[in-house]
Amino acid sequence: GVFDLFLFVFNGSRLIRLTENIGNVFSPSFSPDGNTILFANRAADGPTSLWTVENTGKNPKLLYAGPNTIVSADWSPDGNTIAFAMAVDSPNAFEIFLMDVDGTNVRQITYGLQGIGGSLDWSPDGRYLLIYAGPAGDKDIFRINVDAKTAEQLTDGGNNAACSYSPDGQWIAFNSLRNDDQADIFIMRADGSSMRQITDNPEPDWQPQWEP
Numbered sequence: 001g002v003f004d005l006f007l008f009v010f011n012g013s014r015l016i017r018l019t020e021n022i023g024n025v026f027s028p029s030f031s032p033d034g035n036t037i038l039f040a041n042r043a044a045d046g047p048t049s050l051w052t053v054e055n056t057g058k059n060p061k062l063l064y065a066g067p068n069t070i071v072s073a074d075w076s077p078d079g080n081t082i083a084f085a086m087a088v089d090s091p092n093a094f095e096i097f098l099m100d101v102d103g104t105n106v107r108q109i110t111y112g113l114q115g116i117g118g119s120l121d122w123s124p125d126g127r128y129l130l131i132y133a134g135p136a137g138d139k140d141i142f143r144i145n146v147d148a149k150t151a152e153q154l155t156d157g158g159n160n161a162a163c164s165y166s167p168d169g170q171w172i173a174f175n176s177l178r179n180d181d182q183a184d185i186f187i188m189r190a191d192g193s194s195m196r197q198i199t200d201n202p203e204p205d206w207q208p209q210w211e212p
Helices: none
Strands: 006-011 016-018 026-031 036-042 048-054 060-065 070-075 080-086 094-100 120-122 127-134 138-147 150-153 161-163 171-177 182-187
Touching: 036 070, 048 070, 070 120, 080 120, 094 150, 120 161, 127 161, 138 161
Parallel strands: 026 070
Antiparallel strands: 006 016, 026 036, 036 048, 048 060, 070 080, 080 094, 120 127, 127 138, 138 150, 161 171, 171 182
């Protein structure tokens, strides 16, 4: 099947179609000014590419045709850089890359972290990227220093994923299966301290996001 990108406008209850039959579209990310949307696109069985489109659906633009599979992408807070997770060496071995917003100057910033997952999030100051990585069923959250290209582990066990910075950068929300394999939402400080559980529902809770 083919997946397209739509924009739902809350105040007008409108649905705007942003892409049309260009492939399988996923991992959308707004530019800081909200005018442009970054997304990944995989057509048929080929490699994944990164595109942008205006929030009106106009002017879709191919930025980067990656040599391998890309699973997530995110726009930096200053609007100058795009981070993405792309396979290297083998189809399921991912590393984190950065590139300029015009699709040039692609560079790798992680090396050898096992099992990098399919989400990433910039800190509001642009210094760090949150990712999750580790063996299957035992993922931890890491904070990547973008300039130093170093990784700091913030959790220890619990099979964690979908980490997201608060708007002030002081807290991180994430989902974890640390309680009887039931996915719940947790928060912790940006350094990994003061962790606490936020949800405890009968059904799994996934992919927390902070209100701007």
